[in-house]
Amino acid sequence: MSTTSVTTxxxxxxxxxxxxxxxxxxxxxxSSPLGRLTTHGILTVAGLIALFPVAWLxxxxxxxxxxxxxxxxxxxxxxxxxxxxxxxxxxxxFDWLKSSLxxxxxxxxxxxxxxATTGYAVSRMRFPGYKKFMWVLLLTQxxxxxxxxxxxxxxMSDLRLIDSYLGLVLVYCSTAVPYCAWLMKGYxxxxxxxxxxxxxxxxxxxxxxxxxxxxxxxxxxxxxAAFYSFITAFGEVAFATTFMLDDEKYTLAxxxxxxxxxxxxxxxxxxxxxxxxxxxxxxxxxxxxxxxVAGLTAGGTKG
Amino acid sequence: xxATIDRATxxxxxxxxxxxxxxxxxxxxxxxxxxxxxxxxxxxxxLGVIVxxxxxxxxxxxxxxxxxxxxxRTIGVNExxxxxxxxxxxxYADILWGETAYxxxxxxxxxxxxxxxACVVLHYTIGLGLALLLNQKIRGRTFYRLVLILPWAVxxxxxxxxxxxxxxxxxxxxxxxxxxxxPSPAWLEDTFWQRFAAIMVNTWCGVPFMMISLxxxxxxxxxxxxxxxxxxxxxxxxxxxxxxxxxxxxxSSTVVLLGIIWTFNQFAIIFLLFGxxxxxxxxxxxxxxxxxxxxxxxxxxxxxAYGMLLLAILVVFTSFYRRWLNRNEQQLAN
Numbered sequence: 038m039s040t041t042s043v044t045t046x047x048x049x050x051x052x053x054x055x056x057x058x059x060x061x062x063x064x065x066x067x068s069s070p071l072g073r074l075t076t077h078g079i080l081t082v083a084g085l086i087a088l089f090p091v092a093w094l095x096x097x098x099x100x101x102x103x104x105x106x107x108x109x110x111x112x113x114x115x116x117x118x119x120x121x122x123x124x125x126x127x128x129x130x131f132d133w134l135k136s137s138l139x140x141x142x143x144x145x146x147x148x149x150x151x152x153a154t155t156g157y158a159v160s161r162m163r164f165p166g167y168k169k170f171m172w173v174l175l176l177t178q179x180x181x182x183x184x185x186x187x188x189x190x191x192x193m194s195d196l197r198l199i200d201s202y203l204g205l206v207l208v209y210c211s212t213a214v215p216y217c218a219w220l221m222k223g224y225x226x227x228x229x230x231x232x233x234x235x236x237x238x239x240x241x242x243x244x245x246x247x248x249x250x251x252x253x254x255x256x257x258x259x260x261x262a263a264f265y266s267f268i269t270a271f272g273e274v275a276f277a278t279t280f281m282l283d284d285e286k287y288t289l290a291x292x293x294x295x296x297x298x299x300x301x302x303x304x305x306x307x308x309x310x311x312x313x314x315x316x317x318x319x320x321x322x323x324x325x326x327x328x329x330v331a332g333l334t335a336g337g338t339k340g
Numbered sequence: 341x342x343a344t345i346d347r348a349t350x351x352x353x354x355x356x357x358x359x360x361x362x363x364x365x366x367x368x369x370x371x372x373x374x375x376x377x378x379x380x381x382x383x384x385x386x387l388g389v390i391v392x393x394x395x396x397x398x399x400x401x402x403x404x405x406x407x408x409x410x411x412x413r414t415i416g417v418n419e420x421x422x423x424x425x426x427x428x429x430x431x432y433a434d435i436l437w438g439e440t441a442y443x444x445x446x447x448x449x450x451x452x453x454x455x456x457x458a459c460v461v462l463h464y465t466i467g468l469g470l471a472l473l474l475n476q477k478i479r480g481r482t483f484y485r486l487v488l489i490l491p492w493a494v495x496x497x498x499x500x501x502x503x504x505x506x507x508x509x510x511x512x513x514x515x516x517x518x519x520x521x522x523p524s525p526a527w528l529e530d531t532f533w534q535r536f537a538a539i540m541v542n543t544w545c546g547v548p549f550m551m552i553s554l555x556x557x558x559x560x561x562x563x564x565x566x567x568x569x570x571x572x573x574x575x576x577x578x579x580x581x582x583x584x585x586x587x588x589x590x591x592s593s594t595v596v597l598l599g600i601i602w603t604f605n606q607f608a609i610i611f612l613l614f615g616x617x618x619x620x621x622x623x624x625x626x627x628x629x630x631x632x633x634x635x636x637x638x639x640x641x642x643x644x645a646y647g648m649l650l651l652a653i654l655v656v657f658t659s660f661y662r663r664w665l666n667r668n669e670q671q672l673a674n
Contacts, residue, residue: 076473077480083470084487090544091494093512094502107510151382158379165373170380177391179654181605183628183647185391187640188398190633211390218383243375272495274608279633290497294612304505311498319493326489326552 091315098308106304120309130310132285133292136202140277140288141270143206148213148266149259156221156262157247161233177215182275185211190279200282208280209270216269217262224258225251257328264325271318289314402431402645408638424641431645445624445646452604452623455539459603462543464596467550472584474551475558485555492548500612503541504528507613534614534621542609546602550595557591558584593665600661601654624650 097105100112101119124130158164159171189208190199198204228251236246252259277288284295293314296307322329406424435445474485491499506513507527514524525533561584569579610618610626616634624646632643 073478076476076478080470080473080478080484080488084484086544087488087490087548090499090502090506091490093506094498097505106505106508109512151386154379155383158376162373162376162379164376170384173387174383175658176655177387179601179605179651179658180391181625181628181647181650181654182607183625183632183643184398184651185394185647186629187401187632187644187647188394191401191640192394192397207390210386211394214383214386215391243379247379268495272497272608274497274611275629290495293497293501307501308505311501315494315498318495318498319490322493323486326493 094308094315095312098305098312100305103303103305106308120305121313124306124309124313128306128310129285129287129292130313133287133289136281136286137271137288137290139202140205140209141267143202144209144213144270145263145266147206147210148217149263151210151214152217152221152262153252153259154247155218156258157225157251159218160222160225161230162243174215174219177212178219180212186275186279189276193280199280200286202286205277205280205288208276209266209273213266213270217266220262220265221255221258224255224261227258228254260325261328264321264329268318268322398644399648401641402648403428404641405431406641408636408640431641432649435642435645435649447620448622448624448627451535451621452625455535455542455623456600456603458539459542459546459606460596460599462539463546463550463599463603464592466543466547468554468588470547470551471554471558472580474555485552489548489552491545492552496545496608497612499545500541500609503537503544504613507537528614528617531618531620534618538610538613538621541613542603542606545609546599550599553591553595554588557588561587597658597661600657604650604654 096109096112098120099116099118100106100109101115101117105112159167159174185208189211193199193204193208196204198207232250232254233246236250237243241249271288272290273288274290277291278294281287281291284292287295289310293307293310296303296310403426404424405427410424435441438444470488474481474488505511508514509526509528513527517524525536527533527537565583565587566579569583574582604623605625606623607625607629610621610623611629614621616630622630628643628646628650631639631646
């Protein structure tokens with residue numbers, strides 16, 4: 038690697054315990070009190086910035102009136118959970134949740150099932166057309182929403198799949214499948230080749246090796262692909278907004294918008310719904326985040 | 341990541357090819373290919389049906405004058421009855437150098453580039469700064485980490501509405517600015533401030549991903565390199581410049597490319613933040629959506645043409661990016 042050759046060129050002209058720009062201090066556990074204070078200061082400010090919009094949403098969701106967001110001070114005196122009760126009882130919240138879950142889970146299952154063998158093949162085998170195939174997988178991740186939206190809309194309406202869960206699942210699969218293949222390739226790459234070879238020596242076909250040896254070992258990788266497909270499908274806005282017409286079939290991402298257009302901007306209800314969505318999703322995210330990050334960057338730009 | 345690939349290719353050292361790469365592997369038996377093709381078949385099939393076919397169809401549409409008035413989307417099961425005509429490359433010509441091309445395309449093109457560059461630079465520098473801070477041994481590190489990834493954990497379509505409440509005319513941000521005696525801009529109405537707000541919100545949403553990825557990269561840098569640098573008397577900046585940055589090269593090149601693609605294609609933030617109210621703050625992706633679905637009549641052909649142009653821009657960019665990366669790596673290897 039390149040790093041070793043470069044480091045030795047650094048000239049020796051300054052003492053090592055110099056702490057000038059605290060941001061750059063990168064020493065293992067022994068920075069000065071001032072540096073440490075600055076670090077905590079910056080991290081606290083950044084943390085507050087990260088936290089505030091979400092906390093604000095939670096706070097607003099407790100105000101009973103739809104214009105309370107303009108007079109936040111007044112909320113302290115009249116905090117109530119009425120918004121939540123209303124959303125759960127008198128809106129289509131559960132329908133939206135159901136749609137979101139059907140569509141996201143459908144995408145996840147199809148994505149992982151279809152992509153698993155491909156991820157393995159591109160991780161272990163080199164075949165004519167390999168590079169082109171990897172390029173296509175990368176290419177599909179670059180598709181702007183706009184590219185497939187119009188033709189998909191036309192095709193789906195020809196097939197009468199507009200406003201159906203299946204249609205939306207198919208659309209999401211166009212990004213989920215290649216992405217899952219890509220992610221899983223990254224994971225399979227981390228499984229030692231020795232295991233494959235042991236399987237081959239013992240007389241397993243490549244399919245046998247994959248199904249009996251590699252698949253059981255790659256549950257974490259499959260899980261990352263699944264989480265990622267799920268989270269992406271769950272948060273998708275453009276296609277869901279366009280393809281779902283019936284307000285009982287809205288996904289949550291669409292349903293949330295409908296508070297502003299239809300119900301005369303009921304911002305308090307909207308905030309409550311937003312919080313109701315955010316809690317389980319972020320809990321789920323926190324459970325999986327460590328694996329997710331490792332998996333996302335594993336694919337790398339080198340095909 | 342690199343280690344595993346090395347190990348994987350290292351396994352192949354018995355092969356005739358001296359360097360890792362497909363060359364040596366191509367010599368393997370015909371039977372292997374058969375298995376490989378069978379294994380990629382499902383994805384090829386799926387991509388063919390739900391990506392390539394729509395793509396080809398979409399491309400055909402861009403060569404017509406299809407809109408919601410003349411396409412047969414509601415009639416029957418066949419699309420044969422559509423009355424749109426084939427007009428060749430007129431759509432592209434009109435978008436790129438038609439009469440008002442500057443207002444419709446080029447101004448948005450420039451803004452999209454500015455938006456992408458600004459967002460990715462902000463994501464990367466803030467993310468790197470926070471990652472460096474989090475990589476120290478400090479108390480409460482896990483806690484900070486969990487708080488800082490919150491913007492990523494909560495779905496974008498939720499947090500954007502939080503921002504909308506905050507940025508509204510008499511929302512908390514303007515109230516705060518007012519009380520400090522500062523001017524309170526019309527975040528959601530004035531073009532400049534709309535753009536500013538969009539970049540701000542997207543930065544807020546995108547930093548955690550960069551931060552966490554770069555943190556992973558930082559943690560994989562061998563500590564002995566820092567010790568060696570320190571022995572040689574490198575100060576903090578020199579260590580950062582000569583150890584940290586080269587050590588992050590692989591991760592950085594990946595996340596920057598992803599960041600650029602995602603930001604360029606970022607739909608949800610601008611769409612949800614402004615809806616149809618901000619024609620000048622639309623980037624190309626949202627503008628294309630608006631042409632195809634946010635107005636009447638729906639200009640399908642033109643919208644699809646925008647999509648094709650966007651894809652072309654990204655493909656060209658990515659090809660150059662990868663070529664540039666490869667060249668840099670070769671230079672370093674020599």
